[in-house]
Amino acid sequence: MSKTTKKRGGVVHQFIIVDPNLCTGCEIFNLFDRRRKTCESVCSFVHDGEFNPINTRIHRVRIEPILNIALACQKCDDAPCVRACPEKALEQNKETGSIIVDDDKCNGCAFCIKLDDSPLIYRKEHAISAC
Numbered sequence: 001m002s003k004t005t006k007k008r009g010g011v012v013h014q015f016i017i018v019d020p021n022l023c024t025g026c027e028i029f030n031l032f033d034r035r036r037k038t039c040e041s042v043c044s045f046v047h048d049g050e051f052n053p054i055n056t057r058i059h060r061v062r063i064e065p066i067l068n069i070a071l072a073c074q075k076c077d078d079a080p081c082v083r084a085c086p087e088k089a090l091e092q093n094k095e096t097g098s099i100i101v102d103d104d105k106c107n108g109c110a111f112c113i114k115l116d117d118s119p120l121i122y123r124k125e126h127a128i129s130a131c
Contacts, residue, residue, distance in 0.1 A: 043072075073099065081112040 040053035048055050058072045075097030082090045082099065089105035090112055092098070 075099075084111045084114070086111060 039058050040056035041051040043058045044050060044052045044055040047057060075092075079090075079092050079099060082092050085106075086109065087105045087107055089102045089107075091100045091102070093100055
């Protein structure tokens with residue numbers, strides 16, 4: 001897993017790239033003073049301020065019984081999850097490419113989850129959480 005940058009509309013922003021040839025799905029990521037946290041927990045901490053893998057924006061997909069692949073939002077130029085929302089509750093930040101959810105508009109219908117190419121948006125209580 002590494003952090004990289006992508007230029008969008010003249011603005012450079014960072015996102016996570018996971019190399020499936022290196023990721024074994026071990027769930028271990030060394031962070032600060034060798035404390036061990038999962039990639040999922042670290043992602044949750046960065047976004048939500050708590051080490052809670054349930055709220056992660058990284059999800060591992062098991063393709064074969066022995067192969068795990070980690071996925072992270074690729075911040076698509078024309079995000080299908082944003083287009084899929086009938087309530088217009090999702091918006092893509094033009095500077096960072098991150099998907100922002102307006103909890104007041106989101107009704108939890110999950111169209112964004114069903115129509116997105118990747119399983120990186122998930123339900124959180126009665127709303128949706130994204131990158």
